[in-house]
Amino acid sequence: MSDAAFLADPSPAEAADALRDADDRAVALYGACELAYDGRATSTLPVGRRHVLHKPDGTLLAHAATGHQPVNWLAPGATLSVSVEDDELRLHGERDGETLDCRFTHVSHVSLLPLDDADAEVSGTEDDLRERVLADPDLISEGFRPLATERDTAAGPVDIYGEDADGTRVVVELKRRRVGPDAASQLDRYVDALARDLHADAAVRGVLVAPSVTDRARHLLAEAGHDFVPLTP
Amino acid sequence: MSDAAFLADPSPAEAADALRDADDRAVALYGACELAYDGRATSTLPVGRRHVLHKPDGTLLAHAATGHQPVNWLAPGATLSVSVEDDELRLHGERDGETLDCRFTHVSHVSLLPLDDADAEVSGTEDDLRERVLADPDLISEGFRPLATERDTAAGPVDIYGEDADGTRVVVELKRRRVGPDAASQLDRYVDALARDLHADAAVRGVLVAPSVTDRARHLLAEAGHDFVPLTP
DNA sequence: AAATATATATCGCTA
DNA sequence: TAGCGATGTATATTT
The missing domain is CATH 2.70.180.20 (Protein Yojf; Chain: A;)
Known part of the structure; x- marks a missing residue:
């Protein structure tokens, strides 16, 4: 050059x-x-x-x-x-x-x-958060078993799909930052879609994993019956 | 300098x-x-x-x-x-x-x-789209009457709030670009919130205004009973 | 090419 | 200051 x-x-x-x-x-x-x-x-x-x-x-x-x-x-x-x-x-x-x-x-x-190109190795991303949860599934809840990542649903791929200690299906949505209403809606879409994919009467629990959550998002989660698990990447 | x-x-x-x-x-x-x-x-x-x-x-x-x-x-x-x-x-x-x-x-x-600062005058934004709808409310539906912009609800401010020809309350969400599931969820949150703000039994119609929608978003809108109005800024 | 979600998003506004 | 939504968002991934 x-x-x-x-x-x-x-x-x-x-x-x-x-x-x-x-x-x-x-x-x-x-x-x-x-x-x-x-x-x-x-x-x-x-x-x-x-x-x-x-x-x-x-x-x-x-x-x-x-x-x-x-x-x-x-x-x-x-x-x-x-x-x-x-x-x-x-x-x-x-x-x-x-x-x-x-x-x-x-x-x-x-x-x-002349400039060199370079892909910065970034850590602390959502992928890292996922690795951490997969390495220690109890972070979600005692006895949680991951079954798949990126599991496809009619609403799109779910971050982590798994099973509760008592066999309830669980949809986990990961966010590396504090979340607002958009993330709560996103989780809601996934839970709805998965419940339909499985069976009309299948119980599906939604879990949002993030460092923290805004009041409005917390309200939306509570209304829909989803859980919030605080976790910082 | x-x-x-x-x-x-x-x-x-x-x-x-x-x-x-x-x-x-x-x-x-x-x-x-x-x-x-x-x-x-x-x-x-x-x-x-x-x-x-x-x-x-x-x-x-x-x-x-x-x-x-x-x-x-x-x-x-x-x-x-x-x-x-x-x-x-x-x-x-x-x-x-x-x-x-x-x-x-x-x-x-x-x-x-030494660099000069400058705010670029941008046109073709969501604000421009709003002006256009307010200037010609029939674009939403025959006889639509805007009552307020940025009307506050528990879910946040609504782009345009108004009344149908037959008196039904309407929530209008504007997007300058083709929209996906996120926008459908956002409109849904606003409609829910406004229905509660008004009365438990108040009928509220949701209208999404955008150049176009994705299939998945169209499905979400249809399920929730909201309308889509194609309009390009 | 289209759709969907992420990002060290940034930016602007409002309460 | 924090929350919230728009942005000519850009970018990556997957279909």
């Missing part, structure tokens, strides 16, 4: 050439530009100083002064067109009917950056 | 000084670094070439070759500590019990970038 390269105060044509010669390098642009997105919604931004990053996978990110999120972007897979019109650098990204246009009134800096 | 500044091949100490002198400017670093995140989860990445952006609001973003999402990050509000140890630049970000450490084995480039 080519080396990193940096251009200070390039002309629009030089900036355009840099973008075209990027190969597998990411391109970071700094300058003043106007942004216009159209696709899932429509958004325009007046000229302002931004940091624009184009990755070799087509990702296009325009960052303003604040926030984790780019102020405008295109997801991976976009194709970029570069041109110079009226002595201005213009980027036109397109992907799946979405477009993002950047009109640079001034380009202050262009960097060509 | 200070001007933009660019440093090529800075020493670790020079890079650290640049970060400390950033004032209200964002700092973009390019080089090889090892990343370690700990907080809501745990993640480590071996040394690799990355693009790291630190914004004046504390946001810290580390980008690898692919993807919209940073490979590691801290949300706005983080505080950054900069140091040089073993002749290496080290960043330590901290926020609300979360930490992100960047150990640079080599810094190739540092930029100090």
